[in-house]
Amino acid sequence: MTSPPPPPPPPHLHLISIILLLTITVTSQTFSTSEQTTLLNLKRTWGNPPSLTNWNSTTSPCTWPEVHCRHNWVVGLQLNSKNLTGLIPGFICDLRNLENVILRDNFLTGEFPRVFYNCSKVVELDISQNLFVGRLPDDIDRLSRLETLELGANNFTGDIPPAIGKLSELRLLHLYQNLFNGSIPPEIGNLSKLEVLGLAYNDFPDPEIPLEFGRLKNLKTLWMAATNLVGKIPKSFSKLINLESLDLSLNKLEGEIVPGLFLLRNLSDLFLYKNNLSGHIPLSIQCLNLRRIDISMNRLNGSIPDGFGKLRKLEVLNLYSNQFSGHMPTSIAHISTLTIFRVFRNNFTGELPPEFGVHSKLEAFEVSENMFSGKLPENLCKGGCLRGVVAFSNNLTGELPRSLERCDRIVTIQLYDNEFTGEIPLGIWTLSNISSLRLSGNSFSGELPRKVGGNLSRLEISNNKFSGRIPPEISSWVKLNVFKASNNKFSGEIPPEFTALSELTVLYLDGNSLSGELPSQIKSWNSLTILNLARNKLSGQIPASLTSLQDLLDLDLSENQFSGQIPPQFNNMRLTALNLSSNKLTGIIPPSYDNMAYENSFLNNLNLCSASQISNIGNCFVKTAHSNKFSPKIISMIIIASALVLLAAVMSTLFVFRDRVKKQPKRTRTIWKLTSFQKMDFTEANILSCMTEANVIGIGGAGKVYRIGVGQPRGYVAVKRIWNKLLDQSQENEFTSEVLILGSIRHSNIVKLLCCLSSQNSELLVYEYMVHQSLDRWLHGKKRKLEPGSVPGFVLDWPRRLQIAIGAAQGLCYMHHDCSPPIVHRDVKSSNILLDSEFKAKIADFGLAKFLEKQKPGEDDMSSIVGSLGYFAPEYAYTSRINERIDVYSFGVVLLELVTGKEANEGDEDLNLAEWAWKHYEEGGSMMGALDLEIKDPDTYMEEISTVFKLGLICTSTLPSSRPSMKDVLEILKRCNPLDLLPEEVKHGREEFAVAPLLRRESYVTSYH
Template sequence: MTPPLPPHILSFFVFIFLTSVVSSQQFLTSEQTTLLNLKQRWGNPPSLANWNSTSSPCSWPEVQCRNGSVTELKLDSKELTGPIPPFICDLGNLESMSLRDNYFTEEFPKVFYNCSKLVELDISQNVFFGRLPDDIDRLSKLTFVDFGGNNFTGDIPPAIGNLSALTSLSLYQNLFNGTIPPEIGNLSNLVTLGMAYNEFADPVMPPEYGNLSNLKILWMTETNLIGMIPESLSNLVSLRSLDLSMNYLEGEIPPGLFLLTNLDTMFLYLNKLSGNLPSVIQSTNLTQIDIAMNKLNGSIPDDVGNLQKLEVLNLYSNQFSGEIPTSISQIPTLRIFRVFRNKLTGEIPPEFGLHSKLESFEVSENNFTGKLPENLCAGGALTGVIVFSNNLTGEIPRSFESCVRVNSIQLYNNNFTGEIPPRVWTLLNLSSLRLTGNSFSGELPGKVAWNLSRLEIDNNKFSGPIPSAISSWEKLNVFKASNNLLSGEIPRELTTLSELTDLYLDGNSFSGEFPSQIKSWNSLTILNLAGNKLSGQIPASLGSLPNLLQLDLSENQFSGQIPPQLSNLRFTNLNLSSNKLTGQIPSELDNSVYQNSFLNNPNLCSNSHISNLHNCYTKSSRKKFSPKIIILIIILSSLVLLLAILFALFMFRDRLKKNPKPKPNRTTWRLISFHNLDFTEENILSCMTDANLIGSGGSGKVYRISVGPPRGFVAVKRIFNKKLDRNLENEFSSEVQILGSIRHSNIVKLLCCLSNPNSKLLVYEYMEHQSLDKWLHGKKRKPEPGLDPHFVLDWRRRLQIAIGAAQGLCYMHHDCSPPIVHRDVKSSNILLDSEFKAKIADFGLAQILEKQKPGDDNMASIVGSLGYFAPEYAYTTRINERIDVYSFGVVLLELVTGKEPNGKDGELNLAEWAWKHHGESDSIVGVFDSDIKDSDTYMEEMSTVFKLGLICTSTLPSSRPSMKDVLEILRRCNPFDELPEEMKEGRDEFDVAPLLKRERYVTRPDENDGVLVAQV
């Protein structure tokens, strides 16, 4: 037993203990005072309401203590504003401070230098600006630094390489525009390095970064990197995640890069990368490889099959050639396989799906031959079979009847044969079945999948009648069955499909009369029955379809008169040619707009001299009067006319001698063509009348002019009508220069231009559905010709339009050399063809970046359209692609919300309103357009597009994604499950929530025409 301490020693220890407690209590009281002063300096924010003088700071959620002293201060997302007070470092034992996601607006606070024990500092997602100080290495004990999501500019100071204790350094998403310091390579303890989303001026990756032997994450997305990937990166033996996406790297990937034995995740969206994939890939821990959307070439290495933990392999949109290694199909963990849009050949390995649970299989737009793998659905997880535009043969495997999760099967443009396995038609989740351009045969089923909305079987060998049970295909939107062997009568039940919008049955052998009563086609916009054997009268009920825009009944045996009810519709395309129609054309259709709509109907007549048709007045006159009376009328009329001419010559003979009539001044037009033309300038000039006028704007008028088959119509834009001013001349020159030299399916074709000293004519392909804004907002104003006020754009079409427009802008920004900036992206400049395919139009303000000269403000002074132009564009003459991204973001918000871009009577514009709603509401449902808000199936897609619109309209240009990224997100938006893996998993590095949270600032120029930001 230990003997008791002597009384005097025991007293000594009690004294020491009590002294320590008192001292600690006094110290904590002092720190409490410091914290309460901080609260007061920051305006007593409600988020710190629990900070009070009656409780211990160590009990506050934002404060951590050790031994009775504050060691950690976590003030994330507290909506704090103002400067950082210097007395914050009176917290003498403070080791960790996080001020993430607030509204601090000042230069880098050097007050942190006084926090002598600070090892972790997070000031990310604020509005700090200016340069990082050159003596930042005074914070010598730091192990964790996050300066991301601010507005720091200039160079990253080399002194940062002296912070030898650092394990994590995050500088992402700032405005750094200087060099990338090689001194960072000295940080031997570094585990995470994030420098993404900066626009470095000398963007060569320093080879010294290969010295970072402990580095696990290297994140340098969109940093303007050029040149080759340094060979030294092969020394990063601890690397797990490498993201060099959205850059301009070139050359081959270093052969040793995939020898990194600890690499877990690889994201290599290496824009502009060329060369061969390394022949040796032996990392056994790789789970994801994404090198999509580049210019990589060569074959896919066999060694990829050695990656036994690989889950995702994305190689699409490159120039890979050769065959798919069989070993890839044997990887037991493979879920996502995407190699579409390459130059791959040979047969698809038959073991795909046999060894792993495939979820996505996309091999379209290659040159594959042979049959489809039998076991694609063996794992029960496949959601899509996308193999279109290859040379595949054989029949659809019977095993496809077990594809219970598949929602999309796209086999079009191949050489498949045989019948569709019966249960494929009724797969539980199937919504899209596209079989166009094969040699499939058999009859149509009576029952299809409950959710099937798109069925395309045109250009095949399907036969037999349309089953009367087609009334059960209730969700069908698009039914394309052109050019098959279908026969029999068109069943009345077909007209009960209320959601049908596009119906193509042309090029078959249908006979009998068309159903006279049409019950539920209120959504139908296109009806094509051409090239059949239909007879009887054209149903008058067609005239009651509120949204019908295209009607083609040509090459049938319809008889009788044209129903006058068809005059109620405003057709963009009408073709009743080659039938047996009789009588007079209804007066509303009897004009030059429908010049070619009634050909080869001998017993039709016209009052407006439509070519190839009799004049109705002449015919009726011949029936009423005998031939003798007609001859007498003609003789008397001729005599009267002759006497009138002689009298006129006699009366004005002297005047004509004294004042001879000047010779007519024939205006000479100059024509420049950019495509093969099937019309002449006379076709255009003779029809420039008000009857053909379809629109007008600040710079001129637009006409719809018929030029005959096969083109039908063209759109003619007349720029000004008098002497052109300088801006209008610039617009004309810009449009001709750009549209005359670029070709893309999502950019409107400029066919030719005509000019004379007083007028400029631009002749484009005609877009049947005109502009997007008329479909979104036309119902809110007086209807215009060609626009039905009751038509509703469903969500599928809106997403299709967004993707098409993004493809056009992506081509301009990333595939044109030099890049082209449109500068006036808006919904009225997005035109829609007969299938609602979007095309970018109106390049009057567009500018080729390479040709922009400093100080040239002629074009830069025109800032586009109110509500669409980016904030920085109002005060700077610098032009870059980010202004188009902002404008396109507004268009995305229009598509989702249905709102117009401009606020009225002092209201917020659409972008400001959307940000405000996002900040104030927990639910996103309230923003959706009333026309689409009930589309529960697409709720996630609409939410994603809304959020994408928010990010595109970020106030800071550097916060906006590129059009290449915008396009990729939109393409993967349907279904949401097929978004890129890094987005689905929500990695912290790619988290968009902080971007949305902090974008409530206004921009202003600095003295160097840069960008500073101040809190609203």
């Protein structure tokens, strides 16, 4: 029997249900509209970027790719790299369910956005790579639910607040590349869930690593490169059982690596953190998970513990540039995962473990500048992945392993300054990818091959025992750029085919037994800058075809048997170094070289003569024995007459000076007004008492520059004296600008104006003294034939050049992005980049600098073109408006100067440097073909050099909008070799932030071949 149907609900319940349903629908619709309004307001606040054109009022925010929703509520914003500008507004927290906020890589400004205190559900906050400034708030722990906090690559300063240690849910904390200059709080050690900690690239004041960091039991990545760390690596690190990547490079750490530091020393360590384990513990768990150790560029010493070989997951081991000693543990060579092994520039001794390469697929093997002995390991390339063998400056012996013939991927072999013997295996010469083969300073023998690999651009075999003739087939070595073969036993003639190598820039064949005449016609040595054939047995006349080499700067043909006259076409060459000594040359020295600058260039040529009486060279106009001579009486009369004329001139000058003095009014005591801009550690009297000619170090259009000693601790100051009466209106404006700007800004990469002394007649600007003067004197001083001693005796190596570029970029970045209003320098050039005693770069000469204020309609930024030739941005020709991009262009020229060694106006075919560099790049020219030949060991830094060259190109783009900001430039310079500098997790995990700026900005840095 079926039950009766239930009675119908009362009519009022139907009504209640309908009202409730309508209420829910209306509420949901209202909230959705409210969130859409909030998002559109955010878009307007951040400058309506074109990247957010799809944000409009006609579509649901949950369909926008940058907005993540859950149940129709906004829970995430993915707004990285959207060109957002301005502040973060407080109404962002009207998105009540917001959990993930990604604002990385934009142009957002202001102090740390406390507005997020009102976003109660935020667990991920990423505002890295923006323009935030100021100190982190002491109550930052109010963001109590945070699991990810990324603040890297901003301009935060001061201390890291201890309160950050109260964010107990944090798993990732990135504070890298800021301006923190206070303490590192030990409270960070309280973050028990933390997995990634990045504090790298901050200027902390010589901190020690807090012992409390040993309590970070879940830490996987510790990145503290370039943080000024001192002291020792704490023993507490042995408790970091989950650590996978450790980077403490570029610091000042000292002491030895304690045995067992990176290993669990006993089971109590294990149970301290894994107290839920029970039963049998496998032996393998006693080794940590370390995959990457980088403690390079510190002051660590002692031997390497054998326990390193127990790190069975280790992939990268960087120990270079320390003071380690002793033997290399054999156990390291048994690590099956090892790919990168860099221990160069230490004091290691003994033999290299022969097992290297047997158990793992090595990619880089760099052991140079040690005291290793014995043979090079035979199986380095067994895994087939090796790209470089760098073992120069050791005591290695024996022959080269024949297994290297099978290294198809190898790019560079650098074994110079060792004791190797035997012949080079033929397969090494012809490796398909090898570009650099550097074997100088050994005892290798044999002849040159007929064929080499198609990419070989640098061959250095000087100071060996190579012999035989230079084969005509050398013309097939088409990529050869540098060939150094000094002091061998090569014989025979130089084949004409040799001159067909169009990319050759450097050629050293001095100290051999080459004979015969030079080729009378030179085919394609158009790029040659150095030609050294000294100490051979070459004969015949110097061919006039040499004078067609317009790029040739250094020519040495000394100690040969050349005869005949020096071709008169030498007058058209631009040689900075010439040596034709010890030959059999005759006739007159060409006028361009008949001066004291080349007085040692023509010695021991008995029949060569000078028209200007160069010492040690015969005078072409000396009378012969049969010529008429002046009598002693006539000579005496000439001398007496000359003396009387001179005396009369002196007396006349003295009378005129006396009359002028009488007519002058009596002098009154000069009153000086002192205006100080910095803390003074000297007095007005220190300056005024030393304003003498003996202290002058430079002269300008309106005054002089003095170096004046002021005692310790400062030592010296530089004083620019400007005579008021010599100033025109333009110069007076420059003086005012210099005082106004330098007196109001402070930055470690901007030269300090200490004070100003003013009187009725002159102004004295007192600056900090820069010991190494200006960058251009180091890059170009020798070319300009400055007076002896004006340029130091050694050249800038690449690490110093990169350091200078980064320092100058930091100064400009501060002016453009951290000053309010921003400052445009308008005269950035290598002569306005000064270098202190440690080659730290500082921007100087702010006479043309200008604050960027908002203009009224129709108002111009400037009335005329200012700056220096070769550094002008192209838009100067068609606009009077200025912005920061003109400084970026000029700085790009400086970068090109650092890489190429050329001056700003030095190009080919009336091109300036920027135009030449673009042409060289667009025509597919090699990187070696653009490189300054004075850069030592360029292969070691080629990736960095390439990046800086390409960055210089994009900075000098014709279109201003295509140029990066100085913040972008600085970021790329600091990361010009990102895959070496960053932890593996950064490269391969979700934290792709650090390589993203370089890899993402394809328009800035493209691949270079």
